[in-house]
Amino acid sequence: MQSKSKKLALISAVALSFGMAFSAARKNIEANPNPPAAPQATTSQPATHFTQGTITSIETNHMVITRKVRGKAKSLEFEINSQTQRSGDLVAGTRVSVQYREVDRQNIAAAVRQLAADPTVKADKTENKA
Secondary structure, eight states: OHHHHHHHHHHHHHHHHHHHHHHHHHHHHHHOOSOOOOOOOOOOOOOEEEEEEEEEEEOSSEEEEEEEETTEEEEEEEEOOTTOEEESOOSTTOEEEEEEEEETTEEEEEEEEEOOOOHHHHHHHHOOOO
């Protein structure tokens, strides 16, 4: 008999817990009848990439740089437009960093910056060993 009363008490406690949870959820819905709208879909910008290399050729709307990939020279072409940020002396032979995005299989340059000369390279070449 005692076993039955323990089971009944346990079942009552579980039922009471579910009832309280349901009641609280219902009050929350009644207090806030307009649930928040689903987040608006955002138009995603193409991913931005970075690379470095040496300018091979540069024109008003087009630039080609060469960079080393696993010891081999690889050319990359970039479209340049009025929104492209430019800094430094951008002429053939200049080392640059390029921030770009891919749009319709074309690399659109967002920023082209001249890289500072590496002072350690010059120091190694000019240093005399006694």
